[in-house]
Amino acid sequence: MPVSNVNLQMLGAQDVVAALQSLxxxxxxxxxxxxxxxxxxxxxxxxxxxxxxxxxxxxxxxxxxxxxxxxxxxxxxxxxxxxxxxxxxxxxxxxxxxxxxxxxxxxxxxxxxxxxxxxxxxxxxxxxxxxxxxxxxxxxxxxxxxxxxGGLSYPERWYTEGLRVMTTTYPIKPPLYAITKATNYLPNVLMQMEAKEAGLDNGVFIDETGFVGESSNMNVAFVMKDGVLKHPKFERVLPGCTSLRLLELARGLVGRGVLTGVEVSDIPVAEARAAREMVLLGSSVKVAPIVEWDGQPVGDGKPGPGARALLDLIEADMRTGDRLIDVPY
Ligand SMILES: Cc1ncc(COP(=O)(O)O)c(C=O)c1O
The missing domain is CATH 3.30.470.10 (Aminotransferase class 4, branched-chain amino acid transferase, N-terminal domain)
Incomplete structure (x- = not known):
């Protein structure tokens, strides 16, 4: 087969730095x-x-x-x-x-x-x-x-109006890979691309037994009809630092009219769909309300008080809590 005349340059160290700078x-x-x-x-x-x-x-x-x-x-x-x-x-x-x-x-x-x-x-x-x-x-x-x-940034409307998500068609990671933050994020990338292509904000994994998993780079949780904050077990999902911290802090909301309890358990999809609120949790997104899932409104289809209270809790902890390290600039 004839070789086409692509002109490949041989590069030295200075050429490489110049090319990287031009990129x-x-x-x-x-x-x-x-x-x-x-x-x-x-x-x-x-x-x-x-x-x-x-x-x-x-x-x-x-x-x-x-x-x-x-x-x-x-x-x-x-x-x-x-x-x-x-x-x-x-x-x-x-x-x-x-x-x-x-x-x-x-x-x-x-x-x-x-x-x-x-x-x-x-x-x-x-x-x-x-x-x-x-x-x-x-x-x-x-x-x-x-x-x-600068960190990942999300549209303001995620917080004011809420997000719309879909159940992804991509399979959830097996437990070992779900709880390990390895550089292979292919399922997570594909899930987010699929949602964006469908005009939505993000996706949600469901496991083979029909329990809710997580989103692309965020956990999901629910405020159930009875006011209990429910989070999936940390077996098929990454143990999010935000989730773990909020599960502790949210106990302070119990009995104050916002939540009636805090629970980590398997959450069947049918149960999740009947929730009053659904939220995304993560270090970059913090807490964002989901108002629509697979074309159906979550609760009354508006951001709810649980999401607001959880966001306030994590923001306060990030500013004035006891888990901060001063940077020696
Ligand atoms: C797959 C996945 N799930 C959940 C999370 C949320 O974890 P964290 O609260 O530690 O940011 C992340 C982000 O690190 C993630 O990549």
Whole structure:
């Protein structure tokens, strides 16, 4: 077969940096700082926020991540996110990059270097570069990366008018993968794309036995007709730090006219559809009311008082609670 005359250039280090800079100029991104154990420090130029292609996190998805929020110059609930990060690492057979204390320190110092006072910290652990095999390369050193950025943002109408969601046609992850925050988010990505293509805001996984799971990067919960806040068990869904915290804090709402109880249990779809309120919970979305699910109104089809009260609780905890770390800017 004749070879077409595509003119491939051979590039040197300077060409590569120039190409990366030109890429970022064509499609600017707002990333404030990036730490890489492979680079051995922090960069603030997004063109330099790179990872070797043969890193197993890139080509095999052998990596994990987590995300914590920066709120008014402080990091919220980092210990809960680190607990989950270490759990994900263990289940993924990933070697840690030093101790938990060292990783925590790097996260805090990278946040300080970014100067960002409101946003998000996303950090990853990879099995490292060195081969295109499946198992980590001989002598591979784990990679640890920390990105400081503005965080995910959602339309204001999600909070004022509520969201519309659909049951996804994509299968839910099996338990091991659902509770491990690995870099393979294909089902989550496809679910969100499917919903957007249908003109909706997001999707919801249902498991094989008909119990409600979670959304793309958020948990779901319900305020039932009797006022009980019900959350699915953390077996087929990621143990969300927001959910876990709110399940504690929401007990304070019981008996004050908002909730009558708090429960974690399997939730059959039919029961969920009869709920008074349905909410999305997560570090970036915080608490957002769902007003329509599969074309049917949830409750009276309007954002309810449970969603409002839960949002107030988590926002107060993020600003003035006892789970904040001051960033040494
Ligand atoms: C699949 C999935 N479920 C739920 C959540 C909510 O977790 P958190 O409250 O820790 O943000 C996330 C976000 O991390 C997620 O990716």
């Amino acid at each position: 970022r100029a064509r499609q600017p991104v707002k990333f404030s700082a990036f730490y890489s154990s492979q680079l051995g420090g922090v960069v603030t130029d997004p063109a330099l926020m790179v990872i070797p292609f043969d890193d197993h996190m890139v080509h095999r998805g052998h990596g994990i991540f987590d995300t914590a929020a920066i709120v008014e110059g402080r990091i919220y609930d980092l210990e809960a996110h680190l607990d989950r990060f270490l759990g994900s690492a263990e289940r993924s057979k990933l070697k840690l990059f030093g101790s938990r204390e060292r990783m925590r320190e790097i996260i805090i110092r990278t946040t300080a270097a970014s100067g960002l006072r409101n946003g998000a910290i996303r950090y990853w652990l990879s099995s490292g570069p060195g081969s295109l095999e499946l198992t980590p390369a001989a002598g591979a050193e784990p990679g640890f990366f920390v990105m400081i950025f």
